[in-house]
Amino acid sequence: METKPARVRILDAAHELMLTVGLARATTKEIARAAGCSEAALYKYFDSKEELFVRVLTERLPRLTPLLDSLAAGTGRGTLEENLTEIARQAALFYEQSFPIAASLYAETQLKRRHDDALRTLGSGPHLPLQGLDAYLRAEQAAGRVRADADTYAAASLLLGACAQRAFAYDATDSGERPPVDAFATRLVRTLLGGISVADRP
CATH class of the missing domain: 1.10.357.10 (Tetracycline Repressor, domain 2)
Structure with missing residues (x-):
């Protein structure tokens, strides 16, 4: 089974965590862990949690x-x-x-x-x-x-x-x-x- 690209996994994990624990408690560390990557890898794709939030809104929601x-x-x-x-x-x-x-x-x-x-x-x-x-x-x-x-x-x-x-x-x-x-x-x-x-x- 093909593994999703890291950026997609990070967005998926961020979306899920933001829904389940809320934006305030969804840390980049937890998001990276759920995506199966390091926090440093997350920051290769997103500059901040706020940018990640914006990308979830624009790429995962209607x-x-x-x-x-x-x-x-x-x-x-x-x-x-x-x-x-x-x-x-x-x-x-x-x-x-x-x-x-x-x-x-x-x-x-x-x-x-x-x-x-x-x-x-x-x-x-x-x-x-x-x-x-x-x-x-x-x-x-x-x-x-x-x-x-x-x-x-x-x-x-x-x-x-x-x-x-x-x-x-x-x-x-x-x-x-x-x-x-x-x-x-x-x-x-x-x-x-x-x-x-x-x-x-x-």
Whole structure:
């Protein structure tokens, strides 16, 4: 059986440990051990745990940022509703899978501050999907499919905020289950479009 390349093993191990013990407790030493390599070998591929975290998000989780980038650049196809529904679907899945990884950071203020500083240095962070969706909505606004007076940043915040909340807000309900992602995305976007879509303008 063919052995996976070291970089792939490290990403796999980091993803698993970040999910099971949380980002704060997943040390590079533990990640290297789980990947079957030395900590020095890990640092041949990744400069820091923060970079490793960013790579897990971009290479192991649903591809939200590339979707937003392609739509904002005008390469997307479909109606405004179809595009926003796919964005909402990918965002809901992304937050569902990334929330358990990052949640442990919020328990340690100093660690979170160091982590945020590192993300800024890497040019990454949780604000990027918001900026990407805002850019897409502004492109649709310029194309005449979003109302000229619509607040695209607020609309992006509402959509992504609801998708992020889905990751944790339903755990304490009677069923303890999240709304199914496809139905959730469809309902969310149809409601949002009532406020920003040219077609729905009175």
